[in-house]
Amino acid sequence: MRRDTFLKSLAALAATGALPLHALAAPNVKMLIPANPGGGWDITGRALGKALMDSKAADTVSFDNKGGAAGALGLAQFVNGSKNDANALMVMGAVMLGGIITGKPPVNLSQATPIARLISEYNVFVLPANSPFKTMADVVAQLKKDPGSVKWGGGSRGATEHIAAAMIASRVGVDPSKINYVAFRGGGEATAAILGGNVTIGGSGMSEFAPYIADGKMRAIGVTSEQRLPGVNVPTLKEQGIDVVIGNWRGVYGAPGLTAPQRKALTDMVLAAVKSASWQESVKKNDWTPAVLTGPEFDKFVDDEFASLRAIMAKSGMV
Known part of the structure; x- marks a missing residue:
């Protein structure tokens, strides 16, 4: 043959x-x-x-x-x-x-x-290390005061971190259509914007931000999981009084x-x-x-x- x-x-x-x-x-x-x-x-x-x-x-x-x-x-x-x-x-x-x-x-x-x-994978929200805000409560307080002054950085429109940001606004009594969401084409761009202080708060999967959280360049202030993630000492949004749980698959x-x-x-x-x-x-x-x-x-x-x-x-x- x-x-x-x-x-x-x-x-x-x-x-x-x-x-x-x-x-x-x-x-x-x-x-x-x-x-x-x-x-x-x-x-x-x-x-x-x-x-x-x-x-x-x-x-x-x-x-x-x-x-x-x-x-x-x-x-x-x-x-x-x-x-x-x-x-x-x-x-x-x-x-x-x-x-x-x-x-x-x-x-x-x-x-x-x-x-x-x-x-x-669940999302984590972070602040630049030199941010004047220290907690999610600080961000929420500013959001209620002036929604447009809080720049949320993350992936494209419709990304889970975008949806989570809108849900956070809704849960704390802020019109979600008024959030100032800055979309980036990829995780690298979003990371650079957060590290450079060009956005107020950033969101993404834990895998993307973990190295920067570990070395102190980002401060993690909330995760979108039902319970704290194993080995990650970051409070959930729910335990901070914000009823938001959303996963990213x-x-x-x-x-x-x-x-x-x-x-x-x-x-x-x-x-x-x-x-x-x-x-x-x-x-x-x-x-x-x-x-x-x-x-x-x-x-x-x-x-x-x-x-x-x-x-x-x-x-x-x-x-």
Whole structure:
């Protein structure tokens, strides 16, 4: 049998499940990260890429950062440029859903193929080290006095930290439409603005700010979790009398037009990666909560999240 015929036979058997994934050579994965370097999506995507290679699920992983519009620019590039590509992945999550709700981009997430939810992460609000404010109570007092004077820095409009800021305002009796939210294209830009004192208060995932909190360059004043995070001595908003709890999850989608066997193969690759020691190390290092979900359950979860976020944002005056 000719070599090319043999390889085609192997591919056909693998696609039908007759051969396990490892019977074929590991693929070269292309990872689209719809954000600038340095943010939560970037950290997640690169950690997953390393895990894919360390677990031998992928031979190589290349990364392409395309930030802007809460991931909508990257989503458009992914949808238009990777159709039927069984080795393409795009990082996404709650932020992208919020951005789609507020921005109404011409492309839709439903055009791509759901693969897996990976992790969940709560937001932390921080102050620059030299801020005249010391606590969330100080920020709230100023917010009540003059809402526009408090600059909230974070990710794109519709990001979970944006939603949380609007919810905080609403809970303390301030019109959420009056908050002064400064959106940045990526976590790196937001971090620089906070460190430079260009915003009053910043919000993002704990993994992005943890190094700066640890070395004293940022002061953490509240987390959006139900209870204090393990090993992180930062009070929740709830225990400070502000009834706000909101999580930020991240996952991956595949290209448009994948067949059922291709979707399963890509899902199996991701599941192999998240079982690796490399991925477990990243979860621990970044204070992530494992939240793996695949298949129809993930499809339903995304639909439910769209509905839930839309309701929260409408109630908070954001849409």
